[in-house]
Amino acid sequence: MTGTIPRPATEPDLDESPAASRWRRVLPDACAAVLGTALIGTQGARLGQWLVDDAAITFAYARSIDEGLGPVQQAGSPPVEGYSNPSWLVLLLAGRRLGLFDHRAYFGVPDLVLYPKLLGLLCALGILLAVGWAARRMVGHSWAVVVLAGVLLASNVSFTAWMFSGLENPLYALAATALAAVLARAAVGGTLLRRGPAVAAGLLALLAALTRPDGAVLAAVHPLLLLLYVTKARLLPSLRTAALGAAVFLLPYGAFLGWRYALFGRLVPNTAVAKAQQPPTLELFAGTGELLSFAGWTAVLVSAAVIGVVLGRPGPARAGLVAVLLPLALTLAAFGVLKPDWMGMYRFATPVWALAAFAVCVATVALVERGPVRARAVTAVAVCGALLLSWGGQRERAAAFRAHPTLPMCVVVDRYGATFNEYAVRLGLKNASFLTPDLGGTLLTSDLVVQDLAGLTEPDLADAFAAEDMAALRAHVFGTLRPTLVHAHGYWATYPGLTPRRMAAEGYLRLYTERSRHGDGGDWVRADAVRDPRRLAATRAWAEREVGRILREQEAGRRGGCGEVFRPGQRL
Secondary structure, three states: OOOOOOOOOOOOOOOOOOOHHHHHHHHHHHHHHHHHHHHHHHHOOOOOOOHHHHHHHHHHHHHHHHHHOOOOOOOOOOOOOOOOHHHHHHHHHHHHHOOOOOOOOOOOOOOHHHHHHHHHHHHHHHHHHHHHHHHHHHHHHHHHHHHHHHHHHOOHHHHHHHHOOOEEEEHHHHHHHHHHHHHHHHHHHHOOHHHHHHHHHHHHHHHHHHHHHHHHHHHHHHHHHHHOOOHHHHHHHHHHOHHHOOOHHHHHHHHHHHHHHHOOOOOOOOHHHOOOOOOHHHHHHHHHHHHHHHHHHHHHHHHHHHHHHOOOOOOOHHHHHHHHHHHHHHHHHHHHOOOOOOOOOOOHHHHHHHHHHHHHHHHHHHHHHHOOOOHHHHHHHHHHHHHHHHHHHHHHHHHHHHOOOOOEHHHHHHHHHHHHHHHHHHHOOOOOOOEEEEOOHHHHHOOOOEEEEOOOOOOOHHHHHHHHHHHOOOOHHHHHHHOEEEOOHHHHHHOOOOOOHHHOOOOOOEEEEEEEOOOOOEEEEEHHOOOOHHHHHHHHHHHHHHHHHHHHHHOOOOOOOOOOOOOOOOOO
């Protein structure tokens, strides 16, 4: 016996007010979203106080802007767009202005850690609420979609890690999911040609583009969806609606690009130049296959089969799914185009996971609701089995990441910010500058003039990396910047050519040796800045003891705190 779409469990009562009826329909989804958010938050909490150090670069810019210094990395620095997430920066700035961020600690945990993690939790809640809001138009049991999506996302370590990393990932994932939800409801309700969905789609695409540069791909979702549904009779209304959505996105985004060029002299963030993003190649798209392998091919194939079956049947689920699959395809393509990221655990895939969970969960519930009893059982067993296999396949990598998460901010605070402040005091250095590739925690705590070896906040070094001209980079470092103190390790010592021999030839004395499989590096001071050989010897002895301790803590997988507030001049 073939099943039919069940009536919603919350049919309106004639004696019930519209507001009460609406609340009764929404309540199960809201409860499911809270439950899913709790699961996601619990998994995120397993990383302790970990924030990735790159997040702290944006923290430093939020501090500078709030203190009236403008978009600079620290007082006295020129304006450089050393961040690529303006909308996330605005949220951090609002938190600082309200006294919620970068001010104090609660129960020993700094608000600089708590606030971005709270934003991540709120975005997770927003993602699940958006899924439920759209699913109410697509299936009968929308709460089941939300619960399943929460479980799916909570079991994905890539999603949970980057949602609570301090970076902009949660806001990007929320913008992408909300865009899919708006267009899914419009597609099911036959309102795609109305102005409301067009304006909402343009604004959400704008939010995504201002959260991550690759988020601009989502501006194509609305016009592509209209193209799929356009008929000859509705060609002119479709063009008008597409033009409205495009204008809502392009006009403010164009104004933003004009402001960026006027202030910073570039049409892209300085970070994008430093990372030398190249045009896409077939080799880059291999990263998409690796991402699917991480999810588990069994899960991918079962999910594709379930979605395919639903797309083959007319109904609201099919219409809504198309609107979800379009942004999923675009964000997956953007992931494949982007240069592989050193931070690991698929940092750029956060919106992909959210949209994939949205699509898979809607399709699964739709199939279970409409199929025969045997087909429902097969679908439930296949999906649950595939998800269990996916979770089992991720367990080892999840455990490894939790034990040694990507470059914790607190390691940088101690290893570079506090340590080099200590060097300057012990060596008696005045108005010292410090060149380092690890910037975030350094900017929060250093009272030195910080220079970025990675080029994120140094335009000349960014240009050298983009041109792969290391001779020009060394000429700028040793000829123009001439830093008092230098740290380089591994890749940052070997690729730019800041090797021990080169450093010695340029007049630098070693303070600490840091060995790695990528080559020797360490801490250096410019010889002409050291006036007392006894201070130099004592500083070297101190570094051997204290820096060695910090590195051992890093090797052990440090995830704990490094202070309750972070201010320039912080010492060990």
